Every structure is written in C-alpha cells, then in structure tokens.
Amino acid sequence: MRRITEHPILTFEQGRKITFTFDGKTIEGREGDTIASALQAAGIRVYRESIEMHRPRGFFCAIGRCANCSMIVDGVPNTKVCVTRLREGVVVETQRGRGGVRRD
C-alpha cells in the first residue's frame, strides 16, 4: 500500500510524522491518521485473528460500525482502530480471540 501524494481534486497535507509500535515493531504514521490508516499505509492488513477459526481479519467499514478492526491499543482490547486517532508512542497489538480483561 502507499500514501496518495498527488491527487487531481484533493490536497493531502503530509503532516508531522508520528511513531508508534505494532506488535513490537516501530512504524511511522502521519498526523491526521487513524491507527488503521497508518497500518494500511505501512502495508499491514491483518489486525486481528478471529475468535474461533483463527482467520485473519482487518479493516472493513472504516466508520466504527463493523468492529472487524478490533485491536489491543495501549493494553485495551476491542479498540476499533478505524476510528481511533494515531498518537505518538501508542502501542498497537494484534488481537487474538475476544481480547482479555485488563487487570489494573
């Protein structure tokens, strides 16, 4: 995947770089990204493993309705990353199964 840098109708500000980690790897996104768009731009399509059949799942509706993109974000499972803004240093992990209960 790639970022669209030139477009006949739209102008995309190539915003400030934001670094975050995905499953331990450091990845670079841009200001204005959602976690999902930053992952897509980095070529990452698998966000979780389905609960029973362990199938790869990713982004689908992009508006927070289908929950297909649920990931563990800063330890919080079932976070819909398509509607979660990317923040500096956020820790994003592939969610396997239903996602556990966080014990604070």
Add this chain to the structure above:
Amino acid sequence: MAMINTEILVIGGGPAGLCAAAEAAEHGAKVLLVDDKDVLGGQLIKQTHRFFGSRQQYAGVRGIDIAKILIENAREFGVELTTGATATAIYGDGVVAAATDDGFLKVRPEKIIAATGAYENMLAFPNSDLPGVYGAGAVQTLMNVNGVAPGNRVLMIGAGNIGLIVAYQLLQAGIGVAAVIEITDRVGGYYVHANKIRRLGVPILLRHTVKYAWGGEGVEGAAIARVDERYRPIPGTERDLAVDTICLSVGLTPLTELLWNAGCGMKYIAQLGGHVAWHDENMRTSREDIYVAGDASGIEEASSAMIEGKVAGLNAAYALKRDIGLSKKNYEGCLEDYREQLCQLRRGPFGEKARRGKSALMGAPIPADRPIKSTPVPDEEFQKGARVVIECEQNIPCDPCEATCPHGAITVGEDMVNYPLLDAGKCNACGICVASCPGLALFVLNRDYSQTETEIILPYEFIPVPNKGDRVDACDREGNVVCRARVSRAVKSKKFDRTALVSLVVEDRYADVVRSFRISGIVPETGRIEKPDMSRVDEMDTIICVCEDVTRRRIEEAIDRDGAQSMDEIKRLLRCGMGPCQGKTCQRLIMQILAKKLNRNIEEFKPQTYRGPMKPVSLGLLAKADDEEEN
C-alpha cells in the same frame, strides 16, 4: 454528567442532521447535535465529485465542499455541535444517552430528530472475510480522507451510483480497477457515471457475480462468473482476476436501531433499503416527539437527505411548546418550498424508487409523476461550426449546465429532470458547461477546426494535465485507443474548480468517436495469476457472522435441524448479532437465508430485539455513569 436540557436533539451530523439542526436553530429553537465521529459532515467528507440537483441543493459543488458549507451554516445559527458522542439509547422517559470517551451524556430533549444514516450491506462469498474485502465507503474514507491507497488493483462489486463513483475515484487516486461487476442486467446508477469509467477502459460486466476470493493474509485474487436468470453462476464461465482489493457496493441499510429502541412503528420497505420508521410528510414518526431524516428514513441521495432534514427541523421547531417566533405563514411557506424541492428531486426514472417507497410507507397512493417535457433525443447531425454536444442520456434531476451557461444556450426548464436542450445558435463553444456538468457528459466539438480535423474539448479530472502540443492516445467511449491526437489547448482555471478542459485535435472521422484520452500506454495487466487449488471451495463454509465466526452451514443447520424461525432464535442458538458489530454485518444476510429456507418473504422477518446500549461500551463507562447518579 449532569442532565442536559435542550429543545431539539439531532442525532447524526451528516447532510440530513446538519440541515435539520440549522433549520430548527434558524427559526429560533435551542438545538444540540451529537455525532459519533470526531469530524462532522457524515459521508460528504469523502465525496470528491460534484453533486447533481439544483442550486438549492448545491448542485455542481463537490461533496467535500458542501460539508464545509453545512457545518458553517449550523454553527452560524447557533447549533451546539458535539462530536465523539454516540447516541446509545432512547429511553422511555425521553432521555437520550450518548457515550463519549469520558462518560455518558444524558440529554432530555423536547423533540428528537434521528438522522443516523445507513450502513453498507455485506455480500458473503467464500473468503469474503479476508482483509482486502472492503466496503465502498471504507475505500472512500481511506483514500479520500486519510490519503492512503486501499490496494493496487480493485474489483468493484455493484454498478449503482456508489460503485461507479468509487471506481472513478480509485482511478483518480492512481489505483487500477480490474472491472466493475453487476449481478443484474443493467447499470443501476447514472449512465453518465458509468460512461466516465468505461471511457477510461474499465469494463462493466453485467450479469456477473463473484464466486470466491483467495489469499493468505489478504485478498490475492477473485473468481467471477456469469449468472443465469436466477442469479446462479453459469458453469464454465468462471474467470480469475488478479486483484488485491474487493470493494463491495451492494446497497445500504437504514440505521434504525434507536428508532426500534424508542418504540417507533417500523415497516419493511424494499425500495427504501429495509426497515424504516413510519413517518408522515413532515418526517414525524409514530412517536410525536421523534422525527427522522435522510438515509435513516429510507435510502436516497444526499440532496434529498438535506431537504428532508430541513423538513424535519422546521416541523420539530414549529411543534415546540415555547413560542419561538416562527409564524404559521412563515412555517407554511418554508414547508411548501421544501416539499416542492423534494418532489423535484424525486421526479423521473431515478426518483421512482423513492416515490414508490415513501408512498408504500405512508400508505398513500403513489403521486402521479408530472409528464417529463423533454427526454433524451439523439443529437441531430451537424457538420459545421463549434458547439457543445450533450450526452447525458437520461432524465437526471440536475441543472448546472443551464445555470452556468453565460449565453443562455442550454435550457433545462423549471423541471430539472428535463433533458437539457441546446439552442445551437446561441452556443459559442466556450466550454463553461463542460466543466460544470457533474456527470462530465458535455463535450464541445469544433468541426471547422481545419479542413480535415475536428477539435474536441474534454473534461479531465486526472493528473498530470497534458500541455499544449503534447501527443496523447485518444480513446473511444469504451476506452479503446483509436488514434493519436494533438493537444491544442489545456485550461486549468480556478472557476472550473479542479476540472481541466483539454482540447484534442483529431481527424474528422473520429469526431463522434473520441471521448477520452490516455497520456501514456495502457496500464499493464498483471502477469500470470497465481492461484491455490480452489476446487474444494464450499459455499457452505462462507462466514456470515464475522464477529462470532458463524458459517452459512451452521445457520442453515439451525433452521433445518433446530427449527429456528427468526433472527432472535438464530441469535440465541449461534450468537449471531451478539458480537461487537451488533448484527450490522450479518443480520440482513441471515434474514435472506431465513426467507429462502422457509420460503417466505424477507419483510416477514423482524430484526433482532434492540436494547440499549446500541454499541459496545465498557463496564467502566457504565459504572461511572452510575456513580455520578449516586453522588
């Protein structure tokens, strides 16, 4: 959080909600609008194309810019706009709860306007749950809002307006479109949208469906096939496509959970996209304090959503207990104006679905459509001079060509659904209408360019724009290269709002053939298709409920073996609808399976019983709300 009292609460900040809120506030009501996103505008924020309709609905303006106008209007009239707040329930006492990151908002409004929009329908086929199968709206969000390409080569499923528009937008973003496939025998969207992508070389395959996708960690390819008259794939017609993205544009379903929850009378109307709340002409539901507008009240275009919003906003404001200074005369005047606009937008062949749907819903006879005065006629032959040719083919409700022509050469007339008529004597081939047509369906031909050549002015919305003197491949209406052509002029003007006018010089014999061009050679087809053995792929293994991993086989077994006869029963047996999407992905598919298996009509099946909260919220958030109550 403390109870918020307001006169009108608008749920949803898309075109309908923003217009409803602005309208009510303009007439003096105190209005609060909540939206679940962090940006207002609904789906408008990703619509890069110009809108149809008339000036009152911002025709000729791109959706992205309409969003800005509507937000500004709402703000100007003093609407309180709250983003990041998802309405999760309408309780019996009229209190609405909205979940935010920090806690619940509790709102006690006098009137509620539900403008909650719609969600995209899912199409299930083997491996449709793979990453790379995306909703068309999702693809638009990713590329037009986030500026990220969804993939390199896309198969678009569905040739309605959304499928056609998104296919065009993919090409604008430099992404390949292998084909648009459509299961019925006709293009459902405007032909002008279909023509825009055909002339760029994208095939639209009618009577085709997707059989399955394949791939490891994401889509790597798809098999498509022709279908028979009962929409079953015809053996031997299967074809493989190397695509990494499959985009679904197979319709929308009104988002009505809150209306079910509020106890509004609901009715299944196929033409409106599914179950909708019964409402009258004033957009009032069976609960007199709840109004609806936009796609939530029946799937239509954004233009009619805006007007429905205004009708709802006006009526909610007029029905308030407090005298806000909205006189009966003013109210009736506005209402009449909006009703006429709605009537105009729903005229002609494309308005028929909405006309029939709304009449069926209200139990009213279908209003007779006034006769359309001018219909598409083949452009009469002309061999001399320079003038515009109109190729819009259908009676689309829209009039920017008439509105922008500085010479009064084009007449649509009072009924914007009329076909535009040209007074060739008045046309001086300036090209302004070419740049203004939302369907990019106007072209200027100058047959007197030279003794043997014709100059054609084409609208062009791609980059880079060629320069004068460049040579390009000129294409016909199907995107086939027919000749080389010289660029005689390329105009990029601010007043043409990002549509360039490119003039090509071709031999006279190509004057009626050339309608597009390519700067460089054809995008190469990917080489040999690598495909795993798919001979054992079984339709019964298709995953219908993606949250809970439930296959078609298990659903059919629940019906055949366990005797399930409703969505609620399937839900109890298999958990479909209990996952985090709350049935938004699977419910429609399950109701289709139920209808087919039990040999009944889909409208006989009710969706699952809705109870708040409508979206998953953390127990912590709920506990917090309770704590505050006690304090």
